Amino acid sequence: MPFLDLPRFDTALAAALNAAQPQVDVTFYSKVSPNQLPQRLQKWLTAIEQSGGSLEVAPPPGDLAPRNPVLLLGLLGGLWSTLKAWGEIKESHMLQAAAGHHVTLQLNRSADGEIVIERLVFHRVAKAP
Template sequence: MKQILVYLLAALLFSGCVASTPTKTQSELENLSFMDTSVFDQNLSESMSADTENINVAITGPVSINQIPKRLGKWLSMVVDKQGRVNVEPKTNTKVLGAVLGLLPTAYSFLKEEWSYGSVVNYNATIFYEPETGLIKKVVFTKRRDAQDFATD
């Protein structure tokens, strides 16, 4: 009996030493900054897998609407590939919607990367940009209302 108690106590002590992955707050899941690294892919995928309603991606450097970085373009292309919508809206009071299919890279081999972008099936995206300069200010991935239809397929 004494030996079992010692093992139990040792297990408790060791389990306290194991580093646990901190859980992200709702704000961390909803607000991301774009950086052209795999960390961005991981963070966006994690936010989508957590079923986050709106994911705001801040663009911190000058990114033109006509020169979307490949990494961000892949995510937007996947939204379209999964029958979602990508809209473009000037960041003013005037709202102009349009498809950006012609702006997005389309020649990617997504089969190899399907697992990374799997959660995008539940999202649409809106690109907000400055109409005077064409620079992207942010991208918002929004949970699709018909997402439940895809989850049950």
């Protein structure tokens, strides 16, 4: 699903996460720096973490994985100031849709060597038997 910084993206992502799909990929039309992640996506990542999920950062292919890859993101701008994000999402459909998911930020290098987010992969977590 391509990312558009519009409210209808939230509705589409919530529907995709609520479906029985094991994974939902979010791609981008233009380069997105890990340090300039749109606020709309920061809210989703905060919802994932607040609902018990985790955030993983996959380095560009061929790069060595940093010891703490989340530092590479500048902690996503403080994960959009968690308190502000939490205040906006705790009553919304984002939290319910985010529950039971983890997310991977797949990084890559652009043609000029800049690290960019290639895609976000939302994984449905298998429930323990």
